[in-house]
Amino acid sequence: MCIVIAIETFAQTFRFVLQPCDFARQSACMNLGGENMKNSKLINAEVSYVVASLGHFDGLTICDAGLPIPAGVQRIDLAVTEGVPSLMDVLKTIVSEMEIQEVELAEESKAVSPEFHKELLAFFETVAIERGKPIPVCYVSHEVFKENTRESVAVVRTGEFTPYANVTIKAGVAF
Numbered sequence: 001m002c003i004v005i006a007i008e009t010f011a012q013t014f015r016f017v018l019q020p021c022d023f024a025r026q027s028a029c030m031n032l033g034g035e036n037m038k039n040s041k042l043i044n045a046e047v048s049y050v051v052a053s054l055g056h057f058d059g060l061t062i063c064d065a066g067l068p069i070p071a072g073v074q075r076i077d078l079a080v081t082e083g084v085p086s087l088m089d090v091l092k093t094i095v096s097e098m099e100i101q102e103v104e105l106a107e108e109s110k111a112v113s114p115e116f117h118k119e120l121l122a123f124f125e126t127v128a129i130e131r132g133k134p135i136p137v138c139y140v141s142h143e144v145f146k147e148n149t150r151e152s153v154a155v156v157r158t159g160e161f162t163p164y165a166n167v168t169i170k171a172g173v174a175f
Contacts, residue, residue, distance in 0.1 A: 047078075047156060050153060061167070063156070065158065073154065076156045078158055098171060099131075103136070105140075105145075106166060142164060
């Protein structure tokens with residue numbers, strides 16, 4: 001059964017509503033107004049669950065369309081077509097909901113995709129300033145980066161086609 005709790009305000013009174021609710025109707029019972037129930041940017045249920053489940057120092061990799069994802073690591077494939085969604089759009093949305101301890105990038109990204117690398121660093125610098133906490137950026141070879149994804153809680157694949165556009169975010173704590 002779904003139960004809608006009564007709320008009394010000066011303008012309106014809402015009553016208790018008890019109604020049978022099977023799984024097919026569950027979302028209608030829980031979301032009577034028809035709006036998205038989550039009040040934040042991140043609305044993908046699978047990504048939201050992973051972010052909420054991260055522990056301190058757990059890694060979450062956000063990658064371009066070409067990074068090999070190791071067997072046994074949760075794959076969240078958001079890629080639709082070239083550039084959709086972009087890695088930066090996905091990264092900004094995920095970072096809006098998580099604390100960052102540190103970031104790992106492939107060393108090769110500096111030389112192969114300098115504009116993208118510069119955009120990533122500027123983004124993390126802005127986040128660090130806004131939050132008043134430094135965000136260390138660590139570099140490893142691309143081969144080591146790929147090996148390290150085996151330790152990620154999940155890999156979120158985007159439609160990004162920029163070479164070496166991959167980042168692993170290590171979860172921090174809010175205090």
